[in-house]
Amino acid sequence: MSIVIDGKALAAKVKAQVGGEVAEMSAKPGLAVIIVGDNPASRVYVDGKKRDCAQCGIYSEEYALPAQTTRRELLGLIGELNGREDIDGILVQLPLPRPEDEREVLLAIDPDKDVDGFHPVNVGRLVTGEPGFRPCTPAGVMRMLDEYGIHPEGRHCVILGRSNIVGKPQALMMLERNATVTVCHSRTPDLARYCRAADILVSAVGRRGLVTADMVKEGAVVIDVAMNRNEAGKLCGDVDYDAVAKKASHITPVPGGVGPMTRAMLMVNTLQAARLHGKN
Numbered sequence: 490m491s492i493v494i495d496g497k498a499l500a501a502k503v504k505a506q507v508g509g510e511v512a513e514m515s516a517k518p519g520l521a522v523i524i525v526g527d528n529p530a531s532r533v534y535v536d537g538k539k540r541d542c543a544q545c546g547i548y549s550e551e552y553a554l555p556a557q558t559t560r561r562e563l564l565g566l567i568g569e570l571n572g573r574e575d576i577d578g579i580l581v582q583l584p585l586p587r588p589e590d591e592r593e594v595l596l597a598i599d600p601d602k603d604v605d606g607f608h609p610v611n612v613g614r615l616v617t618g619e620p621g622f623r624p625c626t627p628a629g630v631m632r633m634l635d636e637y638g639i640h641p642e643g644r645h646c647v648i649l650g651r652s653n654i655v656g657k658p659q660a661l662m663m664l665e666r667n668a669t670v671t672v673c674h675s676r677t678p679d680l681a682r683y684c685r686a687a688d689i690l691v692s693a694v695g696r697r698g699l700v701t702a703d704m705v706k707e708g709a710v711v712i713d714v715a716m717n718r719n720e721a722g723k724l725c726g727d728v729d730y731d732a733v734a735k736k737a738s739h740i741t742p743v744p745g746g747v748g749p750m751t752r753a754m755l756m757v758n759t760l761q762a763a764r765l766h767g768k769n
């Protein structure tokens with residue numbers, strides 16, 4: 490049986506570390522969260538982020554805007570927040586009701602307040618190995634590996650999914666840590682062949698039951714990023730957990746794995762932003 494990577498416990502530890510550092514600071518970090526429209530999932534995420542801020546002693550402000558908010562109004566708000574000294578991080582909860590606005594909105598955020606790490610400047614910093622904000626989900630995965638003494642160096646890491654928020658930055662972070670990286674996606678023929686060659690397998694697709702035990706090498710580390718729902722409406726990942734747990738050396742559960750770490754890393758990034766802005 491594998492070691493279960495306890496993302497919930499590790500996230501609590503990371504947040505406690507952030508809270509400890511924040512408690513020592515004379516000027517507190519500040520995070521502004523913008524939510525547009527009434528997407529119920531977005532509301533749950535935003536509420537969670539506000540709770541995390543309160544727990545860490547980080548000042549937070551929420552801007553809940555109606556779905557009909559214009560791009561111009563949104564850009565105006567971001568411009569204002571970019572100029573405020575008490576706000577270190579700006580997060581726009583995605584998706585926006587008008588997804589076509591997302592690119593321009595993300596570009597408007599000051600890269601040094603871009604705690605999600607989605608701005609092209611921060612993407613470029615990741616690609617070139619410069620310090621910058623790293624996207625929270627793949628950063629949380631790296632933190633989990635570190636905590637459990639799993640070293641990517643020299644190992645074959647196979648990533649399923651190539652989105653800008655998970656798959657691609659995950660590949661770059663693994664590369665940064667000297668793993669040999671393979672990225673698979675919807676056009677990859679014979680996915681199982683690549684998966685079986687993985688020492689570290691990260692699945693970020695969003696298809697329940699995609700990764701079965703026969704696709705996993707004995708002793709591999711299996712990280713399940715996905716958040717799907719089963720027939721009963723219960724949260725589950727891409728990985729056939731019970732069967733794969735019998736073969737993997739380490740595995741993340743869903744829920745209680747990558748999800749809580751994503752939230753914790755937002756707190757880490759907000760603290761990093763405050764330090765960058767000279768707060769101590």
Ligand code: NAP
Pocket residue numbers: 626649650651652653654655656673674675676677680693694695696714715716717747748749751752
């Ligand atoms: P996304 O933008 O929809 O990307 C999914 C990726 O999976 C795409 O690259 C797609 O390939 C690939 N794909 C689709 N079908 C495939 C198949 N049959 N075989 C191999 N690859 C396939 O999703 P995302 O935003 O990256 O999120 C992925 C999953 O992670 C979702 O379940 C999401 O809810 C979850 N998630 C969790 C967290 C967390 O904190 N735990 C954070 C973010 C996302 P193409 O590029 O070819 O279309």
